Amino acid sequence: MLYQELPTEIGDPIPANTPHAISVNLPTWQDNIDYEEAHERVISRMSNGYPRFFIHxxxxxxxxxxxxxxxxxxxxxxxxxxxxxxxxxxxxxxxxxxxxxxxxxxxxxxxxxxxxxxxxxxxxxxxxxxxxxxxxxxxxxxxxxxxxxxxxxxxxxxxxxxxxxxxxxxxxxxxxxxxxxxxxxxxxxxxxxxxxxxxxxxxxxxxxxxxxxxxxxxxxxxxxxYGRNLPILFANKAKIALKRRIAGVLGIEKNGDNLDEVISRPIDTNERGVNGITENDVYLFPTGMSSIFHAHQLLLEAFQPKKSICFGFPYIDTLKILEKFGPGCHFFGNGSSEDIDTIENLLMSGEQILALFCEFPSNPLCKSADLKRLRELADKYNFSIVIDETIGNFINVEVLKWADIMVSSLSKIFSGDSNVMGGSMVLNPQRRYYDTLKKVIEIEYEDLLWGEDAIVLERNSRTFRERILKINENTEEIYELLRKNPKVKKIYYPKQITSEIYLQYKRSQGGYGGLFSITFHSNLASQQFFDALPIAKGPSLGTNFTLACPYTILAHYLELDWASKYGVESGLVRVSVGLEDKEILLKAFQKALDSISDE
Known part of the structure; x- marks a missing residue:
């Protein structure tokens, strides 16, 4: 039995029977294509969807x-x-x-x-x-x-x-x-x-x-x-607990810790590797994308507006934010050392940059950016670095020290239950622009995270450490199964892709995360694998249950050729691994591999 009850109908919420679910059941490859093409067969049955794309x-x-x-x-x-x-x-x-x-x-x-x-x-x-x-x-x-x-x-x-x-x-x-x-x-x-x-x-x-x-x-x-959620009166305490957890100053929490204990605990640990960080450096937002949007707006307000750099192939809306809400951006979609060479030449020519935005690792290709080299350029040429750690998370990697601003989607593995949206922004108190950014954000910031959402996030995130460690273990097992199979063309996973860079930032007790993408030798093989895979299938990631989607079809259906220029193939399947028993997961993935016909 899988960790999560699977919905039975197209358009049903994932998790099943969840009023505020943030994923939706699209169980076959054709279902996803028909969704993108707005076919009545699928659209008329959509009772749910990812909240930024589907209005509840x-x-x-x-x-x-x-x-x-x-x-x-x-x-x-x-x-x-x-x-x-x-x-x-x-x-x-x-x-x-x-x-x-x-x-x-x-x-x-x-x-x-x-x-x-x-x-x-x-x-x-x-x-x-x-x-x-x-x-x-x-x-x-x-x-x-x-x-x-x-x-x-x-x-x-x-x-x-x-x-x-x-x-x-x-x-x-x-x-x-x-x-x-x-x-x-x-x-x-x-x-x-x-x-x-x-x-x-x-x-x-x-x-x-x-x-x-x-x-x-x-x-x-x-x-x-029955204690699953606290009343909304506790929202402010929940937000303090969330900020302390995100700041990495709580350490290992104990079962039974209540909110008063969490928010009053003396700061005696620092998992971020940055001196002086407190919950006062953490800002909450209603979604992860909102945190990215407001990070960009903060920089535009704090400094003279200039173009930014989008480094690496990002989740789609990050690029749209940089392109549409300001002077524009330079896009370096490969996120390679050659791209850094080009950026350095651009800066040497006199081009001024507001900020560089990147993910660590990236979604969906799981590439890791050379943060140390990028930091050297930022310090020399006076721009900020914004790192999205959603895929990595601070249990696995230590990257805040290289950033001016850290952003993350709390909707993903931090929550895990796929039933609430949220985002965070963290300012690095050790970076030279900290005082300037702090002054502006204290004037401009409005707390828009609805209290009930904060309460759900706080409840869900109490176990995020142990969940991440279990998911790390499960994902490595599946990776080992897939990498040995000749039907697999390529696996995008931090242990496989730019691993020498990832290891520089990996924490000693951390792993490689729960996300990987996989390609096959034909689109037909991708479809056969996806359709036969007996797990939840829909948008989102970082869920406590294993979840897959035909990523390029969902995110870039109208620009498949453009995406392919950066290695994001139309047949790419993205998988977010969950907490199921690893033997059950291995059998599920073996079944999907066996379904691929010999060509």
């Missing part, structure tokens, strides 16, 4: 409410957690909508909707007010607005949407007694328009929406009542 049903309900009250018949909307991100979305839509449509400027409007509990003095699950920032735009601009949502990762979370709907439902339904602690609420709406000088008040009784799901109530009750 709870968020859709809120969008419908906002469109009902704010939008013209020709308009759609998206929802954001604060004004600045909504304003940035408006700027983005204006820039790309006008450039594509060649029409006169349109009015892209902002509105606010605030939901306030009736009695704020009672400590219950519903005690916080929620303000939604609404961006209204022409319906045919929705794909552009959606690309902003995808690239930046700053949209509202599904748990925030669920919470807001619960408040609204409580107001409209006086019999709302499924959970005894919940109560009625009121809400107010403020409408902002560039052409209107004063807010327009709208009666809350005018709001209509479908009945809030009883299943949502049940999920909330079970999670809080």
């Amino acid at each position: 049903n709870q968020i859709k309900k809120l969008m419908s409410i906002c469109e009902q009250k704010f939008a013209k018949e020709t308009e759609s909307c998206l929802l954001f957690p604060n004004h600045s991100t909504a304003h940035r979305c408006r700027i983005y839509i204006r820039q790309y909508y006008l450039s594509e449509k060649f029409v006169s400027p349109v009015c892209i409007r902002l509105a606010e909707l605030t939901v306030v509990p009736l009695d704020e003095n009672i400590s219950t699950s519903f005690h916080e007010s929620v303000t939604l920032h609404v961006v209204l735009f022409p319906k045919d601009a929705f794909p552009i607005a959606k690309s902003f949502w995808q690239h930046t990762g700053v949209g509202i979370s599904s748990r925030l949407a669920e919470y807001a709907l619960g408040l609204m439902q409580a107001k409209q339904d006086e019999q709302y007694t499924k959970i005894p602690t919940k109560r009625r609420s009121s809400f107010k709406i403020r409408y902002c328009n560039p052409q209107i000088s004063s807010p327009k008040r709208i009666s809350p009784t005018d709001i209509t929406f479908s009945e809030h799901s009883e299943k949502v109530e049940e999920n909330c009750y079970v999670e809080e009542r």
